[in-house]
Amino acid sequence: MNEFTAVKMPVIYLAIAIYFLFVLAGLLRRGREISGPWWFLMRSFLPSWRFYHDVGRQPRLYFRLHIAAEQWSDWTMFVPRAEFSPLSLLHNPKNNLALLQQTLVDQLSTDIQRLADSSKAEQLVSYRLVNRLVRELLARGNATPAAYQFEIRLIEPLSPDDQTITTLISPVMPWK
Amino acid sequence: MITLADAVRLFERLGAISLLIQTIEFLRLSAETSPVGVWAWWVQRGDLAHATPTTQKLFDILLTEGALRAHLSTASRGGYESVLR
Numbered sequence: 001m002n003e004f005t006a007v008k009m010p011v012i013y014l015a016i017a018i019y020f021l022f023v024l025a026g027l028l029r030r031g032r033e034i035s036g037p038w039w040f041l042m043r044s045f046l047p048s049w050r051f052y053h054d055v056g057r058q059p060r061l062y063f064r065l066h067i068a069a070e071q072w073s074d075w076t077m078f079v080p081r082a083e084f085s086p087l088s089l090l091h092n093p094k095n096n097l098a099l100l101q102q103t104l105v106d107q108l109s110t111d112i113q114r115l116a117d118s119s120k121a122e123q124l125v126s127y128r129l130v131n132r133l134v135r136e137l138l139a140r141g142n143a144t145p146a147a148y149q150f151e152i153r154l155i156e157p158l159s160p161d162d163q164t165i166t167t168l169i170s171p172v173m174p175w176k
Numbered sequence: 177m178i179t180l181a182d183a184v185r186l187f188e189r190l191g192a193i194s195l196l197i198q199t200i201e202f203l204r205l206s207a208e209t210s211p212v213g214v215w216a217w218w219v220q221r222g223d224l225a226h227a228t229p230t231t232q233k234l235f236d237i238l239l240t241e242g243a244l245r246a247h248l249s250t251a252s253r254g255g256y257e258s259v260l261r
Contacts, residue, residue, distance in 0.1 A: 012184050015191075093201040097208065125222040132214045 057154035057165065059109030063134045065145035066172065075151070078105070078137060104129055109152050112167050121168055131173065138175075147172045189259055196255035199248045206248075210241055217241075 061078040080098030082088075088095060108126040121127050134150045152168040178186075209215045217239045224232050237243060 009180075009184060012187055016187075090197060091201065093204045096201060097205055101214075125220060128219050128222070129214060132216070132219065136214050 057156050059105050059167075060153050060155050061105045061130065061134070061150060062153055063137065063148060063150040065138065065143055066147035066149070067145060072149075073145075078133075101133055104133065105152065109154070109167060112152065127168075131170070145175050147174050149173060192255045192258035196252055196259060199252035199255060203245070203248050203252065206241075206245060209244065217244075 062075040063078065064075045065073040067073055078101075080102050082095040082098060104126060108124065108130050111124050111126045112121055115121060115124070130150065130152075134148060138145065138148060149172050150170045151166055154165040154167060156163045207213050209217065211218060217236075221232065221235065221239075224235060227235075238247070
């Protein structure tokens with residue numbers, strides 16, 4: 001064993017020990033929700049895995065455009081779809097981003113449920129991020145509406161539209 | 177039979193590959209975290225409203241567009257060199 005490897009060994013052992021401590025902590029806290037403001041900054045590292053233990057209503061983002069006076073487009077549901085290719089096994093930024101966007105919608109839905117009566121949804125960071133996401137989706141479609149609006153709905157999987165619950169309706173937002 | 181030193185080397189290389197893949201993905205998505213992107217830091221920093229002003233300033237420095245890109249570039253270069261070593 002050369003000197004360089006001998007120096008690194010304790011560091012590697014420490015890394016392995018920390019990893020297994022995290023696994024152990026995860027097992028001990030199994031079933032309990034981990035939350036806190038600092039965790040929000042880890043959004044990109046901790047996507048929502050809620051579907052593993054909760055098959056209930058799923059939060060979905062809907063948006064619509066103000067086309068002309070008194071005329072609105074139909075509501076469009078934002079459903080990120082993964083595009084698979086063999087390369088995705090190694091390099092998958094677009095699909096990871098799509099997963100992160102749906103995680104953001106889940107986060108907003110959770111934040112709304114926990115929102116105190118005296119607070120406004122517009123003050124939530126997740127609300128402001130979703131608003132920016134909607135604007136990006138509209139810009140991606142080359143839409144330049146006079147205004148737009150978005151909703152968060154809880155939808156029952158494999159059920160008709162009339163079984164959805166709308167938990168948030170944004171005010172009419174000017175495009176510019 | 178694999179020696180302990182080989183196992184350490186393998187562990188290090190796998191970690192480096194993982195680091196390299198993730199940092200390259202973040203670099204490719206850097207438009208998303210730019211000041212006009214969806215995930216702009218000036219919006220996300222609202223989650224730190226509870227933190228001390230010093231902590232907020234520290235994160236403001238670390239997560240500005242230039243600092244984040246420099247950090248990712250350094251991490252990806254470190255990962256690349258560790259894979260090749």
